[in-house]
Structure formats: structure tokens, C-alpha cells
Amino acid sequence: MTAQLVHELELPLLNTTGMERLDAIAAIEAARSQHWLAKSEMGYSVMRLEDVTAILRDRRFHSALSILPQLSGLPESGYAGRRRKSILSMEGDEHTRLRRLVAPAFTPASANRLRPTMRAVVGDLIDRVAPEGQCEFVADICEPYPIPIICELLGAPPEDWKLFSAWATDIFRIFNGNLVEDLPLIERAAAELTDYVSAMIAERRTDPRHDLLSDLIAIEEGGDRLSTEEMAMLAEAVLMAGTDTTRNQLGCCVALFCDHPDQWALLAEQPELAPRAVEESMRFLGAVRATARFASEDIVYRDILFPQGTIVSTALAGANRDPEVWTLPNQFDITTERVTAHMTFGSGIHFCMGAALARAELQEALPLLAQRMPKLAARGSIEWKPATFGIWGPARLPVRFDPS
Numbered sequence: 001m002t003a004q005l006v007h008e009l010e011l012p013l014l015n016t017t018g019m020e021r022l023d024a025i026a027a028i029e030a031a032r033s034q035h036w037l038a039k040s041e042m043g044y045s046v047m048r049l050e051d052v053t054a055i056l057r058d059r060r061f062h063s064a065l066s067i068l069p070q071l072s073g074l075p076e077s078g079y080a081g082r083r084r085k086s087i088l089s090m091e092g093d094e095h096t097r098l099r100r101l102v103a104p105a106f107t108p109a110s111a112n113r114l115r116p117t118m119r120a121v122v123g124d125l126i127d128r129v130a131p132e133g134q135c136e137f138v139a140d141i142c143e144p145y146p147i148p149i150i151c152e153l154l155g156a157p158p159e160d161w162k163l164f165s166a167w168a169t170d171i172f173r174i175f176n177g178n179l180v181e182d183l184p185l186i187e188r189a190a191a192e193l194t195d196y197v198s199a200m201i202a203e204r205r206t207d208p209r210h211d212l213l214s215d216l217i218a219i220e221e222g223g224d225r226l227s228t229e230e231m232a233m234l235a236e237a238v239l240m241a242g243t244d245t246t247r248n249q250l251g252c253c254v255a256l257f258c259d260h261p262d263q264w265a266l267l268a269e270q271p272e273l274a275p276r277a278v279e280e281s282m283r284f285l286g287a288v289r290a291t292a293r294f295a296s297e298d299i300v301y302r303d304i305l306f307p308q309g310t311i312v313s314t315a316l317a318g319a320n321r322d323p324e325v326w327t328l329p330n331q332f333d334i335t336t337e338r339v340t341a342h343m344t345f346g347s348g349i350h351f352c353m354g355a356a357l358a359r360a361e362l363q364e365a366l367p368l369l370a371q372r373m374p375k376l377a378a379r380g381s382i383e384w385k386p387a388t389f390g391i392w393g394p395a396r397l398p399v400r401f402d403p404s
Ligand code: HEM
Pocket: 063, 087, 088, 089, 099, 237, 238, 239, 241, 242, 243, 245, 246, 249, 287, 288, 291, 292, 344, 345, 346, 347, 349, 350, 351, 352, 353, 354, 355, 357, 358
């Protein structure tokens, strides 16, 4: 049987850009009930857990991050050619080598090392607003939370968190859809970060400490080592992939608990529910709603031909509520033991390298917040970021709670 060309299929349309959160979920559900594949803004979209996993594990589908500059209309010879590759956009042997070398530095044990810092950072942020009995949760807690932890992870002094925060903001402009204009700022931030991290690496080569850079320097496998350039790239990847994600995920979790006050009270009483609360919140309302791949060659999947270059978005949010997999997918319940893992950390070779760290950050923050912010409720309506396929969460989340 010959495969049918994807462009010739009659498919449901899925365009969630600018939609409110519930509308976006409803749009995915409507498309998924008609077909396993939908036509979307950039190409196609898969929405069931089975297909999302299959596409993310298929090594012929490559990360669309590597073609972002082209999609933004930048010439190959310019930014795309100059900029070093990130682990997020590498493929094949190059990616396998790096992941293998780096894996020992990203274990749950190394994440656990940072738990006291996480508790101290979140505790301090709560102290500032607790007597008021109200705050704007995104600006007061989510925004400042992850950067000091990434600084501690890398081994940078805590007073430098503002530098890291500014670099992260500028490097994130990559996703603003205005690459041509933002390019000088992005390049300057990346160069400053590289200089800073390279100086730290030079120090640690003679004076190792208990931090990620010292761990990366010490790693050697079969005579293979990471270069300074690779370590600087990893520091940038960690800053990029590990700050806005965690912030938005914390915002998503707390917004959800505003709708479920009984479960917030339960978490305060039983902090041991934190791991389940984190997994269930990430399934129900994940901050990364989709990630995109492109066909690096002509690919036949489920008897459909995806010609080289076709973009396929994998709707992690759709997979997380796939009725064929989850019992009561639209019910949020932190006491349920779910057997399937959610998809908000992705799957396949690019599966989130910081998953253990992110889990620890959320597991430390949520029960402490639940205990120190009892009777939490949203003040007015929550303002959400537009439901594009990037990192997503509340833009503003004014809350009130019993002061302490
Ligand atoms: C709740 C917070 C987080 C979420 C939801 C999240 C989600 C994801 C997802 C979906 C991917 C795969 C992207 C793709 O396949 O295209 C990914 C990759 C990655 N994440 Fe996370 N992430 C989080 C936190 C972190 C943290 C804290 C770090 C840093 C320590 C981190 C570092 C990375 C890196 C380096 C990659 C690229 C891995 C590779 O390409 O091999 N992430 N993350």
C-alpha cells in the first residue's frame, strides 16, 4: 500500500493562537475526536499520547528549534550560521555524546543537593508578602524563584542573580517572533553569559567546588571530556530551559489550586502529597503545551507521508488528557495515583534534562506555600499568556490568603 501524502488529507483545523486556556483545551479535544492528526498554523499537530510519544521518539523527526531562524526569515549565513548549536537543537551522535557526558550531573541526587536552597528562597519570598495577606503571585513569587536556584546550581554568587535574570530575559527574545529586530540584544546577552561562565570554569579548573560546573569539569568518559565552549553552551541551555519553564509551571499549579481550595488545604496538612500534587498539576495544566519537530527526510508514519521539512507539533497538553489513556482526564485530583507519566517534560532524546531539578523545585515550593498561604483564592480573574505553543502560564495572578 502506498502512503498518502499528508497535504492531500482532509483534516480538522487546530489553531489555538490567542485562545483562552479552556478554549485551547476544548479545541484540541474537538480536533482529536475527529482525527489523530490536525492541520495547524505551522504544519500539522498530533494530540494523542501514543502519537505524541511516537513522533518524539522517532529520530528522523528533528527539533524545530534548529530551524527557528529560517522560520523567522533570517538568512542561513547570518545568525544561524554563527550561533553555536544548543543541546536543545542537536541531533544524532553529537546529541547522544553530550547527553551521556552530562547525565551524571543531572540526577535526582544532585537536584536534592539544592533542596535547602529552594526552601530558603521560597521561604524568603513568602516572608515578604505573608503579613499583607495578598500578592501578585507571578511577580512576587514565580518570577524571582528559579534564578537564584540556577545561580546556586552553576555556582555563581547569589548577588549576581540580577545579571542572570537580565540575560535570560534577553536570550528568551528568540521566541518573541521578532528575531530580526531582537538579534543584537540576544547575541550580546549570550556573549556576556559565555564570558562570565568561561571565567567561572577557569577558576574551577584549579579550585573545584560543589557545583554543576565543577561536576561537568570532573566528568570524563573513555577519555572524552566537555570543552569550555560546550560547558558554556550547557550553562546557557540550563538558564534558558530551566527558568521560564519553572516559573510558569509554578504559576499554573497555583492557579489550579485557586480553583481547588480543598486540595490546597489537603496539601498543607499532608505535605507528603507534594510529589503527586506536582505530577497531577503538570498533567492537568502543563507550562509547556507543545513542542515542534520537522521531518529531516521523507517519513512515512501510520501510512501517511510527511515530506522532508514538514513541521509536526506534538500537543503535550492533548496527550495529558487523552481519554484513551487517562481515567477521568478532566478531573484534577492530587490524591489519585496515576500509572502513566505525564508528557509535560517531553519524551525521546530531548526529554527534559532538568526534570529532577524542576520536580524538586515544585515539590519544595508547593507545600510550603500551601502552609503559609492558607485559604488562597484568586482576586478577580486570572490573566493568562496567549496560548501559543511556547512556554505558557498566568501573566498576572493576584491572590489573597490568610495573613501570617
Ligand atoms: C517545570 C519545569 C520544566 C518543564 C515543564 C520543562 C519541559 C521541557 C521539555 C518539554 C523539554 C523537551 C523539549 C523538546 O522536546 O523539544 C525540555 C528539555 C530540556 N530541559 Fe526542561 N523543563 C522544565 C525545567 C527544566 C529545568 C529546571 C532545567 C535545567 C536544569 C531544564 C533543562 C532542560 C534542557 C537542558 C533540555 C534540553 C534537553 C535536550 O535537548 O536533550 N528544564 N524541558
